[in-house]
Amino acid sequence: MGAQNGFRHGIACLLLTLLLALIVHFARTIADPLSHTLTSGDHGITISSGYWLDPSAAVRVSEAAQQPQLMAESDFAEIPWSFEQQAYWLRLTLTNSAADPRVLVVHFANPMLEQLDLYRQADGRAAEHIRLGWQAQDLTAEQRAIPSYEWLLDGRSSQQLYIRIATEGIAKTPVQLFTPQDFNALVRSKFLIWGGFVGILIVIALYNLVLYSGLKDGIYLVYISYIVSILMLLGVAIGFGHYIWPEGVIRLLRSQIVTANLLVVIFTMSFALLFFSLWHSRERIVRWFKRYLLFMVALAIVALGLPEYRAAPLFFAAMVVLYPLIVLLLYRQFRLNYRWAGYYLVSWVPLIVGGALQPMVLTGVLEGSFLLNHALMMGVLSEIVLMAMALANRMQFKKEQALFNATHDPGTALPNSNLLDASLQHLVKEEQPFSVCLVEVVGFSGLQPYISNSNSDELMLMIARTINRELLYQPDFLILESCAAKPQRVVHIKDGLLAVILLDYSPALAASLFHTIQQQLSSGAQLGELYVSLSLRFGLSLYSRHNNEELPDVLKQAQQALDQAKHQHQPVALYQADQAYGLTQRLSLAAGLQAALKNDALQLYHQPQINLHSGRVDGSEVLLRWHHAELGFIPPSEFIPLAEDTGIVNELTLWVIDRACQHLQQLRQEGFVNYNVSLNISGKDIAEPDFLDNVRAILGRYPIPLQNLTFELTESVTVSDFHLLQHTLDALAAMGINIAIDDYGTGYSSLFYIAELPFTELKIDKSFVSDLDDSGRHLTIVKTTIEMAKRLGLRVVAEGIETAAVEALLKEHDCQLAQGFYYRKPSPFDQYLSWLKQS
Template sequence: MELRTLRYHSLAVAILIFIFFIINTLASNLVVPTRYTIDKTSPMYLNHAYYIDETKNQTFDAIIKQPNLLTHAPFSEIPWSFTQQNYWLFLDLENKSQESQKVVAHFDNPMADHLTVYRLDKNNHILKTYKLGDREKKLTLFQYSVPHINFLMEQKSTQRLVIKIDTVGISKTPINLYRDKEFVDLMRSQTGIWGIFAGVLLMAALYNLVLYFGIKDRVYLVYIGYIISALILMGIVLGFGFYLWPLEWQLFFHHKVIVSNYAVSFFTLAFCTMFLRYHKDKCWRYTMSKALLSLMFVMGIASFFIPENIAAPLFFCVLALLYVACTILIYKKLLSGFRWAKFYVFSWVPLILGAVIQPLELTGVIDYSFTSRHAFLVAILCEIVLMAMALADRVRYQRERALYHATHTQQTKLLNSSKLKQAFMSLQSQNRSTTLCLIKICHFNSLNTIITSTQGYTLIKHIAERLENELMHEREFANLETDLNNSPRLADLNSGVFACISTKNQNQDTLKTLLTKVISNLPKQYEIKGLSLQLNYTIGISSANQSNDFEYWLKRGYLALKDAKGRADRVASSAINNSLIMDVGLAAHLQKAIKTNQLALYYQPQINLVNNQVIGAEALLRWPDPAYKNISIEELVILAEHTGIINELTLWVIEQACKDLVELINSGHKEHTISVNLSAKNLAINNLAEKIENILIKHQAPAHLLKFELTESAFVESQDVLIKLVDELSALGIKVVLDDFGTGYASLSYLVNYHFSELKIDKSFIFDLVNNPAHQVIVQTSIDMAHQLNLSITVEGVETQEIHQLLKQMNADRAQGYLYAKALPYPEYVNFLKSQYSLKMLDSPF
């Protein structure tokens, strides 16, 4: 154990000892008053007798005149019960001292309905009659909470107290006589215990209410319900409830005490069920708990109308079911390893002990004393403290579990990207080298179509275990998490991608060699139900600078992983200073550039191969801002597609192309065409053909000079929409071009189903056309087929005069490429059109 931890543990133990010292001091000052009754402190002699009137018809006079009815025995031998009957208690007092004594008679049962006390002289003449009990009117709060009388015993005198107890429910009424001083001690002790109990419970309720608003867990409301119901019940049993609630409320609680018992039991079971999370499991134990809760609720409501002497025995039967149910619920969870429930289990120990002591004391099985009288109160107090500790332990466990789920993948239990980010930020703060190494199981997503998710996760865990073992031998890879049992270096990024961090300063070729060695030791085969899967791996490397941008770093790693697919060694790296990573910020700048016309269209001329004249141009998007000069237009279009601004960008390109087309016509190029590219994403534009028509009308651009080039990706994604769009564009007079012809899988079928006016042969067939007979056959066949279908042919990628001459011999209609000109800004393109003499040299002898 670390020295700092040991220091804090020692401090905690010292605080615990100090708290126990305070409790001991408090307990020693709270004397046990029942040891100091008047017969033990003064020469006062008592004789006891009692009579049980089962008919409830006997009167005071009849009882006095029939002394033979009395049973002369201590009050501790009275057979108290819940039966409807009256109890007559006779207490003969003789003061043999030479001094008068101020006596206080305490009747320790604030739940008694009617408690009548007759004080008699030695001749059985009534000196005074006292009316006590919670059914009596106009008593003080002190008389309600602590039923008692005060009287004076002269020296050498005798008196008799006759106490009639007429109540429904708990009838046992311990009677103790004190001198004034001892009675004050009693009140001090009771008030101290009551104050501690009520104070702790109220503070616990407030604290857990705050926790509920913070955590939003219903179990805290149930816990507060238990606290309040326990406070009500103990306030009834011990009498201090008169100081907590309005008098009318407390008297109502007194008359419906069994309802309070059911409330405590209800919240006890509800807390047990929710604390142990059975409401999430929905198993048969949860059904049992709901059924018992429903029973207690119904019985609690019925207790409003059932006499207490009948409702009490029924409650004790339900209480037995409660203990059985909670034992089942707790035992099952302990078997499943609920280590955080230990405090809750301990909380049942004082509850069970206190719950046993109270009914035994009330029924006379255990002798009455100040300790036994307050045993259940202390038990509930201990239980609530332990329950609070259990809730705190549960919150700690949930926080640990939430942290675990936040840093681990749920299915594979491996570290995830959050832990990878933590490690990255930590290494960056230490100014250490951080090179991301991504290792991917090739075609993992395709594998998932033939294996189940569970089998896929098992495969990932198997590969991860082997990969972790390989990395363990290489010290340059950082530990992503450190604990006593494990120091993993690997994170699972889902979809068969694993990540680790190299902290060694080295060139990427050295790192590539090391990672190639690592994956060479990974499994090449994996068997699932007799099927032997063939496994291959790709590697992507991304080095970070001190920008502290984890997303940038990770995104570059994924780009490198993507590049590795096409490499023979399946390893690729992404350098730090490559083109900017596309993100939301860049998309925002692009959108602003669209709205403020900061973009531009460049034009690459298309040449008529018959007369070498420029007859049209393809409009190509450019972003002239120097800050973004390193971003390729392909990346820009992908960014626009991914961020949803591709349609806005496309409409801008169409409108700008129409503007430039009108200017070209006005400058004398009456038959010059402009081609604009459309992608699959553009098909999502509502009423695209109508919007194009509105642009043509707005700028008075002739439709027959506008072309739209469509790639096969548009056909694959939305054929039905595309057929309609091509028909609508053709109806407007716009020419539709099938772009990149020959590179798709079903290009021939497109020629039948769509109204194209032109084919554009992909440049991949043109670069080596002179030296590739196969490509010559494909190009010649395409040209002949197009002409047979009354379609014209445009060839892109012409870079040499030899290819130009060969295309003329093949009877191609148009061509474009670097041989004629690169894409030019509009002003330069206009100048190019004015001086086309260089094109005339194309047909000169070689």
Template sequence: MKNNHLRYRFIAVLILLFLFYVIANFASHLVTPTRYTIDKTTPIYLSQSYLIDDTKNLHTQQILDNLNSFTAKPFEHIDWNFTPRNYWLLVDLDNRSQQNEKIVAHFDNPMVDHLTVYHLDSHNNIITTTRLGDLESELSLFQYSVPHIRLTITAQSKQKLLLKVDTTGISKTPVNLYGEAEFQDLTRSQTAIWGIFVGVLIMAALYNLVLFFGIKDRVYLIYIGYIISAIILMGGVLGFGFYLWPLSWQLFFQKYIVVSNYAIALFTLAFCTMFLRYHKEQCWRYKLSIYLMLLMFCLGISCFFIAENIAAPIFFAVLVLLYIVCIIMIYRKLRSGFRWAKFYVVSWIPLIIGAAIQPLELTGVLPYSFAIRHAFLVAILCEVVLMAMALADRVRYQREKALYHATHTEQTKLLNSAMLKQAYMSLQLKQRRASLCLIRITDFHSLSHILNQTQSSQLVVAIAKSLELQLSKEREFINLESNLDTCPRIADLSNGVLAFISIKTQSAQSLHDKLTKIRKSLPKHHPVQGFDLQLSYAMGYCILDGESGFDTWLQNGYFSLTEAPQTSYPNNQSKLIPVTMNISLAAAFQNALKTNQLTIYHQPQIDLRTGQTIGSEALLRWPNAPYEQINIEALILLAERTGLINKLTLWVLEQACQDIAKFNHAGFFKHKVSVNLSAKNLMIHNLIEKIENTLLKHNVPAKQLKFELTESALIANQQQMIHLVEQLTRLGIEVILDDFGTGYSSLNCFVSYNFSTLKIDKSFIIGLPTHSANRVIVKAAIEMAHSLGLKVTAEGVEDVTTQQLLKAMEADYGQGYYYSKAIAVDDYLLWLAENKQAN
């Protein structure tokens, strides 16, 4: 397979060399036109001189009367720049042949505004006057795109061409005189390059548009934007845009050509940012690119209101910043090993060279020639092709990466359940008998909390290698992937479970004995940094019955592991996992939090005076079997001890705000929800900001959210807790003192903290009718709270007598099973609707 791969690469290199030869040979025929002007092909002698009118006030007759004052130097010596002024160019023509010569004068600047050409005789009299330029009307598209005039120089005569260049922006106007045949070669070469450029770019744009619809990646739209900007820019600079757009469009593009420059620069930076995936990192380089894009966008818009001679120098300065930022981003990615970005890096070479040649030629630093004139166009063409190759390489890499991640586990790099499922589907299609075999590392959850992630993965890989070695001795265990040299038979199902498939027709006892033998051969110890882990394994299997699906097959295999080692369960027989408060439960609880297996239930809080529901308390629940019977207080304690409490609190806050939004949508706009806070939550970074963002995210008013703090939470970090309560109060959120009477805080807490409500613990409320001491304590607490301006909520109301007693004691709110147990949000909404009708 490797030899075939090398052979195909060699063929691809040969094809590439052949294409380069064709391109080079074709280009050699295109770069020659400017070598064959009339002074090189006919006995016509030329001399050049010029005059620069900085005032722009000299008239034609004044110029004609002072032709001797012109500077007798070739036009290459002219100081072409963006300063507003007129250029007068004089070409003396001396035809020393014995016959008339037909020539074509080509003025290679299709962006010139006004170009007036005077054909003079030997006495400086005007023979003809021709007006060209993109601001002149009634010209043909050919005259717009290729400014030129045709004239005849009689035999043995001297004539002159006087040119007036009056333009804003790019003023350099190369003047070349050709014979008819040579001018046709020039136009042929130009048309060929223009056609190739436009054709390749349009095909690239269409192809990437198809890719966008298929892949939905924004980078393809940015790439298309770059292509369109390049076509507009080069169509204006070189003139072929007159054949692409309506005349009014092209004149608009040429008038604001600097805007096109900013557009191509902006798309270049946006493509660099998106292609290299900086938008995924949100680092300072990404922010720098965003700021530069905003700057270029603003400067581009300003070009509609300022003159081109002012806007162009600003753009060239910004271009330097663009190169610096892009080089910084590319360099960082190259150092991090972005091997698929090689084509993109190479694509910058022609762009940098071409972008440097264009302004150098326009300002006269580089001599004019056909090749130099079209260098930037060829550079963009090469860049677009290389960028297309870079995008293709990126797609290939992402596809390979996605396929690898879809079929391998991220940590151990072993095959995952996807390959196991593929093997199952193949066996089912062939109607072959097969057995799913599982090996599990006993107490892997506990071990994974002893080991770090890397060590846990190394443990699984070591056992998988040993298991693979054992399976390779038996032909009955099939390969799950056959296109690799290793031909692996094992799939990693995570959590220390390895799976493989036997296709041998055998009895359950025979398979059991074989798996027992394999299990006994697996490592009993695993060294980790000087420690010798003691390992044991559970095994199980499930026979494919041809009717159940893959998920059922796999589930039954797990059931065989759950009951006990070395035992297989028949299909469709479930077993409950024993639940104890250990580290495995903490891991399961953490996973439930990450995968949204938890939920919150609502228990209503009732206004004892009106009977109306004023709100509810959000209570955590874990409804998945076998965890639904676990004591929630114990889970909260477990979360605090394992560091999960902060994530849990933020998750409950998110769910509570979602539910408040549901209540508002149902018309319960005054309904409030209470959420419990722990002292551990003080460690949440920017807690107040997170609370504000969550409220804004769900469009929930702060007054509909309440927080409950237990007395024990007030003892630790008292100053921080006081500050937190003050911040919540300023935000408009009520803070409630929860479980009053069970803690050890003094009455000073009522002075230090800005509570709105005192919540009496249910231990004082349950049995209130029969315990006189409790009645005294509750009544005293209510009177004290009211004297301090606090509301009182009694928790644990379970009968009408208790409700009447609390109402007589003037408690404000009640909560308990007498009204409703805690129920899911959808059921609670129904309860609210019914309770509203009842009231």
């Protein structure tokens, strides 16, 4: 599931990057109109310019025309624009040296000017006075959105344009000259980018309104309000608002543009708090953030009564504090919730970039262009799209969180009885027999008054982890959550009561495992200042479709088994009505095993062995598996004792050797020429008089190098005739077969066997390897075993590797081979071969 989510997120990010690339390419393509502004000499037009600042803002055009500074030659780029309340006089002198008249258009790239007056003079006489500012009446939407003036310059003549600019806000106004054709191209480009921006935002707002009507989550209203505030702010600042808002609304927005800016900030901060569900958090950074939000609300109210030139500096000063607060809040969430909040965290990047470029253009740090003039718009568009994706991710996360809360205990995060019921229902539907085992902490009810809820959760978690660790390599126990870092097999029914599901009915296996678990917990637990001794009880019940039980009855029977264990003072009890296989059932199972052997219905699973020096697959161990037609998977711990009791265990071993040779031959044909296959033999095989002859007969049927075969003999095996054991192993070694001592460390035999028998390989038991990174004692044993084996010339295989940390320790101590679930679980040969080809 995690890999699927990562793949989906990767595809989404790729598509978003592609769309943003298309937007940037589109913007760059239509950015050409500004490159066609007229400069001196184009089309025979000579241009000269000058400017003068009028601090009184009361000088008339006739007086301004007499100012030497205005008439002196100077570049508009040198004008010291500021928030000071003054008038700016600009002069353009245009001379047409050609005989033909020219139509010219002057464009003023600031639609927020309150006073914008143009005075055209020809031959020293006033020819025309045009008012384009907000104080002018009866202007069209286009004249307000894209202030411009078109006139005719006669051939071989000269005219002057005097431009007066006065406003409460940002006065900087780029003045651009165009031919009518180039100006129309500029207008079309503006309409294209404005229309796309407004259209996308309206569609997103409407869609989220639909979501709010269904989900009733206030964050969607805040998101829609943010979009509307953006349309209000940029509609005034850029000009497209004249096409989407009534005249009265747009004038109100213009007069309160600082408050409109603050509304955008207020909705941005509110969205962040709601998005991360922090509205009721009392964490310090969150408290600061909420207090600053209230300050911004108060500032927005105050700005209603202040002129723009007073309110704007306050707004910019407030931003100095806001950005660090936002960065701190986002950093907190980056650490805590990045898995589902990534899109929102990234959404700030285009907004900050676009927001930084706009002031840099206004202050002259960057030269203005069509693309840069609309950088904030494109940044906001990218941000809003990413916010929409973040909301979708948040919705998915909340669904997953709700499902998790419904199926897990809130204190321990362990699966609860709801997940147990769902898992059992699935097994019933699949007609899979199973056993339910309840695990009870003895005397827990008497302990509860003395420990806190957190200590109680801690205790249950400790017990659950111990059980999970012991069941880690037991495929017969159902995995309830395979997507977790470690497979989870334990259910938290209530305080003091856990449960596991056994996928078959194996009393011997269950009793052995539960005895081991009890031993692991015998040292007790320290809960705060209180030491607690621990003792467990186990109650099992069986469900089989042949017994016609109802599912609730199985749980009741397991509880009755617990009560039975309590009354009988036993650690493990089985529900009496459904004991382990009776004599008849055992005979039936033994007959089924013989039939499976005769009909070739058994299977060999392969588990890879990895060369730790090269990282490549060195070979595999083959493991015998039996899937009963009616009872499903029968664990080897069930049918191997049956095979031994009924005298067919040697036939099973010979079948395994034959099939292993067949698999090895096929592997070599597939190109794996140096591949090694390991298989297990038992003490009863060694004691069989015809064992060697039968092995020779099987090996003679397959053209395989025998040095690629390894027979593993369990350390704890007992053979009454040591000389027979030595003779058999010497004969196998003489054929070229490798001999391994399996499960080293679990038996009690002396080193005499290792010294006297022709072992070439030593396998360290998984009980010493699985917790190698946590147990110093086991690490010492493993390290010493590897050193001893190296001195004896034995190859070392470590089994039970679960984590990269354990693998790293084995590499550090020069272990040659490793196998375990960290690399791959045992699998049927056809699946294993497919995996091997892809490795």
